[in-house]
Amino acid sequence: MTVLDVRDVTKVYGEGGTAVQALRGVSLTVEQGDYVAIMGASGSGKSTLMNILGCLDVPTSGRYLLDGTDVGTLDDRRLAIVRNRKIGFVFQSFNLIPRMSALANVELPLAYGGVKAADRRRRALAALDGVGLSERIGHEPNELSGGQQQRVAIARALVSHPLVVLADEPTGNLDTRSTEDVLDILDGLSASGRTIVLITHENEVAARAKRVIRLVDGRVIADRLQAAVDGPPPATAQPVGGAR
Structure with missing residues (x-):
């Protein structure tokens, strides 16, 4: 299925003369279960593409279909619903609410979606357990390491059972050990059938994906599968959560 x-x-x-063309005729598809890394230098258009994929921005021209729905036909209210229900976001800077516990941060998308409190709590606890943070549910972000904060962010992205997880430089603020922990979680998600699209400028991170798309000056210059070349994900990866 095309996601x-x-x-x-x-x-x-x-x-006019100050116009900047960030994307120049980009075409691509992502299938259910794909694990895709989008790479490119600063100014290549990768962040712009991620914003469009996440329904945070709209194209100047062309079409973007999310789960078969033309995003360009949606009004702001319906667009917000689509973002909440079908997309899980993971950001480089974590984007956690400072004075809320890990549990409350993970519950937030469900609260916006109108999920009842008891169900929110149950699902958030399960998501935090899935990323190995069941003992940190009451901790606020400033009481957690960078790697733990990113794991909370991943749990928050997963709690609404999204169609796709979009991760924008998810290891950019992490040390080597925390980077490995986060990538192992993403590997496990991929192994369980999740659809993942991540932006990275690091070859080591992109190497964990099944497919790499490279952008230069707003154009796709390469789109290749790498499972046959690079082999399967590391044996340490464990499935996290259920596939959608």
Whole structure:
């Protein structure tokens, strides 16, 4: 099943002589269960593409279909619903609410979605247990290490059982050990059938994905499968959560 379908998408910021063309006719599809790394230097358009995939921005031209729905036809209210229900976000800077516990942070997307309190609590506890943080549920972000904060962010991304997880430089603020922990979780999610798209500038991170897309000056210059070359995910990876 095709989860993400990008068709000849362009994105231009500004007008006239100051216009910047961030994307130049990008086309790609992501199938259910894909584990995709999007790579590119600063200014290549990878962050712009991720924002469009996450329904945080809209193309200047072209079409983007999420789970078969043309995102360009949705009003702001329906777009917000789609983001909440079908996309799980993981950011480089974690984006946790400072004065809320890990548990409350993970419950947040469900609260926005109108899920009842008891069900929110049950699902958030399960998500935190899945990333190995069942003993840190009452800790606020400033009481957690960077790696633990990112694991909370992953639990928050998973708690609504999204169609796709979008991770923007998820290891960018982590040390080597925490990076390995987070990548092992992503490997496990992929092994369980989750669809994952991540942005990274690190070859070591991209090597864990099944497929690598490279952008240069707003264009896709390479899109290759690498399982046959690089082999399967490391044996330490454990499935986390259920596939959708």
